[in-house]
Amino acid sequence: MSAKLGELIAEAGYAEMYGVELSAPAEEGKPAPFSTLLILQKFLRANQGQVNKASEQLLGALKWRKEFKPLQVMKQVFDKTKFQGLGYVTHLKNVPGSPNDEDIATFNVYGAVKDTKKTFGDLDEFIRWRVALMELTISSLSLSTTSTPIPDYTKGPDPHLAFQIHDYLRVSFLRQPPEVKAASQAAIKLFTAHYPETLSVKYFVNVPLVMQWMFGAMQVFMAKETVAKMQWMSYGEELHKYLGDGVGKAYGGQGPELEENSVTPSYEQQRSGDAVADAAAAKEMAI
CATH class of the missing domain: 1.10.8 (Helicase, Ruva Protein; domain 3)
Known part of the structure; x- marks a missing residue:
């Protein structure tokens, strides 16, 4: 190649x-x-x-x-009333079974969404925010400076991957608004195409048992490699069994809370007079 x-x-x-x-x-x-x-x-x-x-x-x-231009998007300032509290990139030490002394974990806290139309209604803005979070994750992997090689895919795991946690506490699975479905589908399509081999295991926490059963039935139609990277659990407190005591108390660990020990996209309170200007600036950045 x-x-x-x-x-x-x-x-x-x-x-x-x-x-x-x-x-x-x-x-x-x-x-x-x-x-x-x-x-x-x-x-x-x-x-x-x-x-x-x-x-x-x-x-x-x-x-x-x-x-x-995702590296520029990573530095973009987003409206905190739409996205603050929704995504975090953090470092975890001594993850059970990991070959690394320290690992990167990205948390997507969907229960932090206060207004689905506001957060997901502008699909382009949501995707830009989601790309910013992913680029922060990849930046934390330090791929440009590491000296640790990646073996051939049949000879061992890639040590340069991040864990991803999807937290659904207080999120209803029964009535998902169309804007949420559209944002989810667009994000999956984009990251599958353009961000291969960036994530190791995806943990879905605070997921009701009935939904776990439904997802389990769907696994029959998924590639075994995809299924191997997914782990479902009903309670957030179970996460420490997989990622160690470095996670916060909400996830059964003894580590600091996400707000205290994470990197996030940049946020600013959106003032009514600035909304149009910010949208125009974001559009110009993409040109």
Whole structure:
């Protein structure tokens, strides 16, 4: 795949991926730089080692990043009345079974949503916020500076992955507004296409038993690799069994609360006179 990299970069007109500036091998037969190889391994692992499929996905992701500018979106200031309290990126030490001394975990706290129309109604704004949270997660993985390699997908786990927690405390599964469904579908589509091999296990906490049963039935139609990365539980306090005592008390651990020990997108109280200007600035950033 390294041999094709120069062509892919030229075709995309863009070379940054996950905060790493991709670089083709300096000479034929020589390996690409270490950080570049990490990125290539992620795309290869996402495609079971199939070079053509991995190259196609990488090209699509590069083109998307050139257009969307996610590193700029990561620095965007969002309306805190819409998104504050909804997402956190934190560090956890001594996670059971992890090969790392410290791991990254992203929390999506859906119970923090006070007004679904306000948070999810502007789909473009929600996606930009969700991308900002993902880019903060990837930035915390330090892919551009690490010296730990990623093995071939058949020879061991990728140590450069984040855990993701979806907290549904006080969220109703019975009457999901259309704007919530649209936002969820759009996010899944985008992250599946452009953020392969960034997450290890997804933990769904505070999920009613009846919904766990329904999701369990749906697993028959899912790829086994996807199912292996999903863990459901009825109570948030159970999470410490999987992620250790470093999680907060709400999740059964002894660690600090999310608000005390996390990174989040930037927020600012939206003033009525600034709403149009901010929307125009965000649109201009995407051009």
